[in-house]
Amino acid sequence: MRGVRRLYSGLGRFDVRFRYLIVVVWVVVTIVGVRTLPGLGSVAKDTESGFLPANSPSMHAAQLLDPFENSTLASATLVASTGGAALSPQDQAAFASLLARVRALPNVASARSLGTSSDGEAVQALVQANVPQYGGGAGTTLVDSIRSDFTRVGAPGGLQFHLTGELAIATDSDTASAHSQNATQLLSVLFIIVLLLFAFRAVLAPLVTLLPAGLVLALAGPVIAAASHIGVQVSVITELILVVLVLGAGTDYGLFLVFRVREEIRRGLAPRDAVVRAVETVGESITFSALIVIGAL
Structure with a gap:
């Protein structure tokens, strides 16, 4: 237990010491990932056959049928x-x-x-x-x-x-899904901002917890899309779940950390020491909570 607390205490000190470098690295990695990795929509599958292994009986039969139709x-x-x-x-x-x-x-x-x-x-x-x-x-x-x-x-x-026909219907379906995703993302962001404004009673404070979640959301899609090349199956519903999950859970974890920092400051710690103390006390809870969410998916 003490070893874990020392680990997170060291992580907190590292974050405080190299805070600007960490922000720059995250921004650069996100920009590079978005520009170089495939988009999540390009690998998402909306058919049941897309999730079947190539050696399944039905897929094998479909391959045998190929010469008889212009597939x-x-x-x-x-x-x-x-x-x-x-x-x-x-x-x-x-x-x-x-x-x-x-x-x-x-x-x-x-x-x-x-x-x-x-x-x-x-x-x-x-x-x-x-x-x-x-x-x-x-x-x-x-x-x-x-x-x-x-x-x-x-x-x-x-x-x-x-x-x-199949091509026109698929295209219209993709367009409708994109509009639905954009609407879901917009409503999620607005809802979270309203809640954060009530929680912090300040205008700029919500950005502290919302911006990191938004940055992760921008990077998560391309990373998941890249993972599809090693066998990870991606459904079209993944895009909608990703928006709600990352923004919701990411903001929630940010609130845990921010409120603990504020508590430590009220107890008399300097802001940098308060960050270290907050990471030491809630870092483990946030980590295992995130791992549970990842495992459940």
């Missing part, structure tokens, strides 16, 4: 409709012009018409492209480019274009 290309369905009236020759010409534009886009392997509906009010085409089947990266760029071309073909009044 390397992502597909999307392009639809043109008038919403009640039969397609005119001008409508058909506009759709053909759109298909020509789509064929000219990067990564598009084919774009062929599948014919007109029985009532003559809609026509569809199949678009296949050499992009990730579940969106992201080049897939998102392609979907955005196709939808941008909707307004460039001079479609007659009443004619509407729509893009659906």
Whole structure:
């Protein structure tokens, strides 16, 4: 027990002595990590098959099925409709012009018409492209480019274009997830700031506990994404959990330390000695609490 207290006491003295260097190192490491490591969204998996080992029976069967289907290309369905009236020759010409534009886009392997509906009010085409089947990266760029071309073909009044299929749905799902994550992060930060303002009754004090948690959050995503290359499986829900968990737990641990520092200062210790004493007394509790959270996940 005394050895542990001496360990954390030494850690506290180290933190106080090299406080500026520690801050600089954390900032530099975070910037380098964010700029060089992959993003968490690029490795997150939203399909059940993504979590299966390659030697599982179902995955082995899927590999045997590959030669019988074009599984390397992502597909999307392009639809043109008038919403009640039969397609005119001008409508058909506009759709053909759109298909020509789509064929000219990067990564598009084919774009062929599948014919007109029985009532003559809609026509569809199949678009296949050499992009990730579940969106992201080049897939998102392609979907955005196709939808941008909707307004460039001079479609007659009443004619509407729509893009659906696995690629378009995956892209829209990714966009919705990103918006949800941003909203969750914003609401979490605002909620924490309000609580900290009530706790400290000061404007700048909340930053002392919130900024380190924000720094860790920025670095945690790329680090987890890099860990996926050694076999760590990442779910799409990880991004949402990470925001709430890191900001919540990180701020909580910061409060433990800050309030203990304030208590030691009120007891007469100098600020630097109060930091050392606080790390010595609550450092072990914070460490094991964090390890329990890590182990639970």
